Amino acid sequence: MTDDAHEFRIVRRGDRDHRIAVIDGPNMSNLGARSRKVYGDVGSLDDLKAYVAGFGERLGVTVENFSSNYEGAILEYIHESAERVDAYIVNPAGLTTVGEGVRHALEETGRPVVEVHFSNIQAGAGHGRGLGGGPIASSFTHTATGLTMGMRQYSYIGALTALVAALDDGYFLGEGVAGD
Ligand SMILES: O=C1C[C@@](O)(C(=O)O)C[C@@H](O)[C@@H]1O
Numbered sequence: 001m002t003d004d005a006h007e008f009r010i011v012r013r014g015d016r017d018h019r020i021a022v023i024d025g026p027n028m029s030n031l032g033a034r035s036r037k038v039y040g041d042v043g044s045l046d047d048l049k050a051y052v053a054g055f056g057e058r059l060g061v062t063v064e065n066f067s068s069n070y071e072g073a074i075l076e077y078i079h080e081s082a083e084r085v086d087a088y089i090v091n092p093a094g095l096t097t098v099g100e101g102v103r104h105a106l107e108e109t110g111r112p113v114v115e116v117h118f119s120n121i122q123a124g125a126g127h128g129r130g131l132g133g134g135p136i137a138s139s140f141t142h143t144a145t146g147l148t149m150g151m152r153q154y155s156y157i158g159a160l161t162a163l164v165a166a167l168d169d170g171y172f173l174g175e176g177v178a179g180d
Pocket residue numbers: 026027028091092093094095096116117118119120121131136
């Protein structure tokens with residue numbers, strides 16, 4: 001197969017350069033040294049950031065990466081970025097079950113928020129794409145716009161692609177419902 005066989009063509013219904021913030025929470029800075037079984041072969045958090053930003057470029061949007069091991073730093077980033085970004089993708093990582101402050105800050109931006117995880121955090125113990133120890137309950141999902149998980153780094157690509165389609169779709173984000 002040629003490289004071309006692995007490319008896919010991107011056709012968007014809009015052409016606006018949306019700005020999408022991708023936030024990685026505590027422990028993601030250690031990505032290169034984490035469990036291969038759960039996190040796959042991404043070499044480092046910087047590699048992940050470059051991969052997601054590069055995909056954003058191909059989609060015609062701007063990806064703004066932010067990561068921190070400190071909850072307060074994540075809160076301050078959300079507060080100061082809310083005016084300029086169109087949507088958030090967040091891997092709450094170590095804050096997944098306890099991140100009420102971050103969840104609330106994201107909710108208060110009024111922007112779409114897609115939660116992402118490498119693993120399927122709801123999978124049972126022994127599931128190939130789960131965390132190993134069995135399911136955990138995210139405190140983010142109940143106010144998120146959407147969720148992608150269980151597909152390692154591709155969860156981010158799924159979130160980004162769906163968000164761009166949604167941002168291009170005036171009905172999705174507006175008051176109206178398609179068909180109104
Ligand atoms: O750090 C992480 C990463 C994670 O959010 C994931 O991407 O699968 C899953 C969380 O349970 C864990 O604490």
